[in-house]
Amino acid sequence: MALYYVAHRLFAAHDRALGAYVAHHLARAFGQDAVFLPFCDTDEENLEHPRKGQRLFELDRERLARIDAMVAILHGPSLDDGVCMEIGYAVGRGIPIVAITTDFQVYGPTPDSALRLTFPDPLLPHLVSHVVSVPQLGPSGGAGDRFERFLDQNLRSITEAADEAADVLSRVPIPSPTCGATRGKRLAYLEPSPYGGDGWTARVSDVLHGRGFGTHRAERLSITATDPAAVALSDWAALAESSIAMVDLRGPETPPGAALIIGACVATGRPVYAPEPGCWWTFAHGREPNYRNLMIQYGLTATFGNLDEFAKHLEG
Structure with a gap:
């Protein structure tokens, strides 16, 4: 059975909720045991260890060494460094990476540049196998007050991105470029x-x-x-x-x-x-x-x- 790792920002409840929402949709497509969600599946809230941070690093690294694909949630001009490190690790192993972004911004080096990139570092588009970009709100409508309707529009965007990511993974995405070192080269x-x-x-x-x-x-x-x-x-x-x-x-x-x-x-x-x-x-x-x-x-x-x-x- 293939194992899919969801890399996401996790220091605030809304970021953890976003990761869980995406993982839930992937689990519907591939099964609960096929999806690993950091913080949730390391039981970080309840884990006790004299060097808890180091132990969490070891647990995540152990799982990263066994995954078959990664879904990385990236958004905003300030990308999460832990997620980027996990992407680099996956690329180092040649693991396919599907990046999800619902950011409505694109990025370029100067105000008048013709270059427009999905992410603020031009290295990222080269490393990920596929980018799922859903920068618009979902269709309007539905019941409730305007805040409920706005929430529904945002959740529909995330659902669309998660479903597209699952579809890409089901078609076996192209592996990321490897990064094997030339041993002995100074x-x-x-x-x-x-x-x-x-x-x-x-x-x-x-x-x-x-x-x-x-x-x-x-x-x-x-x-x-x-x-x-x-x-x-x-x-x-x-x-x-x-x-x-x-x-x-x-x-x-x-x-x-x-x-x-x-x-x-x-x-x-x-x-x-x-x-x-x-x-x-x-x-x-x-x-x-x-x-x-x-x-x-x-x-x-x-x-x-x-x-x-x-x-x-x-x-x-």
Whole structure:
């Protein structure tokens, strides 16, 4: 029996409800035991463990290693970093991914750009097998007051997206591009942050070059990239050739690209490092403190505060 993993944002009740709504529709098509819903199926609310965040990461990773396809719910300009990490992991294994979005916005690099993308990182459309996009409300009508009717319109959009995703999965979607590393090749992949502060890449590159590594700096989000979609393909090809990766997590959140890279590296057994993000910590009942989404924190090999620390990681 095939196993389908629903990757979704889960820190608020409405996000968990959305994930459950989609999972329910998939279960109607494939059966309850064929669908895995994080938080629900790890019983996160009641799980007790001295390092609960790490244990949740391990449970999700164990399931990710056994799935046959993924449905990823993505919406808004600020994509969930845990979902993106899970997408990267699935891609690293060549698992088909159906992305669902009901976002009515599309994205481009400049105000006058002819490029319009479903997601704010041009790497994502390349990695997912199929995108289900339902940006409009469902048809109006039905009983109740205007708020009930508006709720019904939104639920119809989600239902349409979930049903289309189930239909795509039933037809065996094309697998995602794999990301197998070339063993022994001394090439390092560098993923800068779209939020700026890019001086670290030059300094890290110097350390890597001094130890015999070549480097590839991701350029798809650079203001000089005239064709970000094509550059995204080049970036992914470079990651597939790299033996280690460095990602910049600094900023208000983990950028989607950094999360994708972390997931792919975890799935393919490659070390991935990051400068310490210097952000506020998050706290949740029963969990140890996290400086980023637990899929990010425990997916990283290590963080470093300065170049000496980074050099020691390389030597170790």
